[in-house]
Amino acid sequence: MAIASASSVTSSVVKPRNTITVVDNRTGKSIEIEITNNSIPATAFSQLKAPYADGERTENDTPYGLRILDPSFINTAMIQSEITYIDGNKGFLMHRGYPIEQLAEKSSYLETAYLLIYGELPSKSQSDLWTWEIMHHTFVADDLQQMIRQMRYDSHPMSVFISAFAAMSAFAPEANPSLQGNDIYINNKGLMNKQIVRILGKATTVAAMAYRIRINRPFTPPRSDLSYTENLLYMMDHMAEPNSYRPDPRLAKALDILFILHADHEMNCSTAAMVHVGSSLVDPYSCVAAASAALYGPLHGGANEAVIRMLTKIGSVENVPVFLDAVKQKKELLFGFGHRVYRETDPRSKVIREVADMVFEVCGREPLIEVAIALKDAALKDEYFTSRKLFPNVDYWSGLIYKAMGFPLDFFPVLFVVPRVSGYLAHWKQQLESGKNKISRPRQVYVGKSRRDYIPVEARVERTITGQNGLTEIPHYISKRRLTKI
Numbered sequence: 001m002a003i004a005s006a007s008s009v010t011s012s013v014v015k016p017r018n019t020i021t022v023v024d025n026r027t028g029k030s031i032e033i034e035i036t037n038n039s040i041p042a043t044a045f046s047q048l049k050a051p052y053a054d055g056e057r058t059e060n061d062t063p064y065g066l067r068i069l070d071p072s073f074i075n076t077a078m079i080q081s082e083i084t085y086i087d088g089n090k091g092f093l094m095h096r097g098y099p100i101e102q103l104a105e106k107s108s109y110l111e112t113a114y115l116l117i118y119g120e121l122p123s124k125s126q127s128d129l130w131t132w133e134i135m136h137h138t139f140v141a142d143d144l145q146q147m148i149r150q151m152r153y154d155s156h157p158m159s160v161f162i163s164a165f166a167a168m169s170a171f172a173p174e175a176n177p178s179l180q181g182n183d184i185y186i187n188n189k190g191l192m193n194k195q196i197v198r199i200l201g202k203a204t205t206v207a208a209m210a211y212r213i214r215i216n217r218p219f220t221p222p223r224s225d226l227s228y229t230e231n232l233l234y235m236m237d238h239m240a241e242p243n244s245y246r247p248d249p250r251l252a253k254a255l256d257i258l259f260i261l262h263a264d265h266e267m268n269c270s271t272a273a274m275v276h277v278g279s280s281l282v283d284p285y286s287c288v289a290a291a292s293a294a295l296y297g298p299l300h301g302g303a304n305e306a307v308i309r310m311l312t313k314i315g316s317v318e319n320v321p322v323f324l325d326a327v328k329q330k331k332e333l334l335f336g337f338g339h340r341v342y343r344e345t346d347p348r349s350k351v352i353r354e355v356a357d358m359v360f361e362v363c364g365r366e367p368l369i370e371v372a373i374a375l376k377d378a379a380l381k382d383e384y385f386t387s388r389k390l391f392p393n394v395d396y397w398s399g400l401i402y403k404a405m406g407f408p409l410d411f412f413p414v415l416f417v418v419p420r421v422s423g424y425l426a427h428w429k430q431q432l433e434s435g436k437n438k439i440s441r442p443r444q445v446y447v448g449k450s451r452r453d454y455i456p457v458e459a460r461v462e463r464t465i466t467g468q469n470g471l472t473e474i475p476h477y478i479s480k481r482r483l484t485k486i
């Protein structure tokens with residue numbers, strides 16, 4: 001048999017095209033979908049329609065087109081963004097093209113916030129105006145201060161922060177699209193910029209108010225002659241010292257670096273909430289309250305607080321193996337480890353580790369760091385964690401720094417949300433200015449009961465109530481001194 005020479009062999013391989021072809025085996029129909037930026041539009045799949053299969057539930061909506069099911073957005077993008085890029089496999093993070101390590105070393109938090117929101121590093125005059133505007137929008141309305149003052153002294157500071165921003169929307173009616181019209185931010189950059197500087201300026205004041213409630217002290221008026229983080233520490237700690245009091249500049253600098261590291265992280269749970277809520281065109285104060293509520297959770301921004309509770313519970317280096325066994329038996333969670341995107345160490349946690357040494361020099365070494373190092377080293381040698389790509393994330397070390405600086409445990413998430421407000425605002429602005437804002441309204445796949453007719457109460461049978469299908473017993477506080485039981 002003649003063997004074709006290499007030159008005579010014609011390639012049977014089709015020239016690669018930047019598309020995918022999907023064949024619906026229910027109908028034999030195929031569609032070719034364009035790939036853009038390594039992604040495809042989920043709406044393309046709605047072209048694939050089929051008749052109901054024999055006995056199929058009509059609730060499957062099969063003839064109306066195929067849906068994509070992706071609970072928790074494991075592999076679904078809700079936005080195209082120019083703000084932040086993360087390479088989770090390489091442990092790489094950049095904002096508007098600048099690597100986080102360079103920003104942490106060379107930038108300041110307010111400069112990074114400007115970069116996130118406006119897309120470029122500010123010139124000297126832009127930076128001066130930006131700083132001036134923010135530091136002259138730090139006051140919180142007196143009525144709002146009085147409202148917040150009424151909260152319980154032991155309120156979790158995140159509850160105070162969320163409440164303050166939700167209420168703050170009532171103090172800017174001129175900035176409320178529900179009152180002034182849908183397009184107020186589209187045609188009025190000055191109005192949008194004013195809310196941006198107001199929210200950034202007041203974020204630290206509200207945070208300090210939440211702290212002052214916890215220690216039952218009067219609120220300290222902000223100062224415009226201090227840096228962003230100096231002013232936060234001043235409002236938190238100033239008591240009877242003369243007004244010349246200033247926080248330790250080394251700690252203000254450490255906090256500024258931590259703020260840079262926490263400023264943005266693309267579509268995390270809380271920033272997605274900001275964009276989702278913002279898509280309804282509600283005012284930005286309400287959006288920040290909603291996003292802050294998402295960050296409050298222990299799986300998200302509440303993790304830095306949970307890490308310290310975990311390390312305290314472990315107590316000593318000797319107890320690390322027992323704790324890790326409990327984690328592997330899924331009886332415990334290793335807070336500060338793991339990440340939806342990073343399959344390598346979170347680059348922020350590497351920088352934070354250096355900031356920790358800076359802070360320990362000033363405040364003394366935090367004893368729990370020995371447990372944290374032993375726990376991290378043991379986990380990174382254990383196949384259970386390495387096989388699941390579980391590495392320290394940004395929250396693993398930050399709590400130790402905050403603890404060394406003497407912040408109360410439940411204040412830690414506030415130190416995360418304050419800087420993250422700039423990331424929220426950057427994504428909110430990007431969404432409104434994209435010209436493509438549509439209200440976010442995810443699809444669902446209904447797997448509940450099919451259509452059925454109403455049953456009058458006298459015809460209903462008694463059911464044994466479990467947690468799922470009815471109102472179970474609700475515990476009540478009944479005073480022992482009460483004559484009759486409820």
Ligand code: SDX
Pocket residue numbers: 264265267268269298299300301303327332333334335336337338339340341388390393394395
């Ligand atoms: C932040 O999204 C962001 O960018 C967030 C953030 C930001 O800047 O905005 O980076 C800030 O929130 C950092 C994450 C802080 N949270 C924690 O440290 C809480 C502990 N971490 C986990 O809850 C968890 O890792 C998440 C929530 C962070 C990520 O969870 P995923 O992506 O949903 O992963 P998963 O739950 O599907 O876990 C995969 C496997 C599971 O085991 P198997 O079912 O395969 O047996 O890994 C296990 C999980 O049980 N696992 C953990 C674990 N994290 C995941 N097991 C023990 N301890 C952990 N921390």
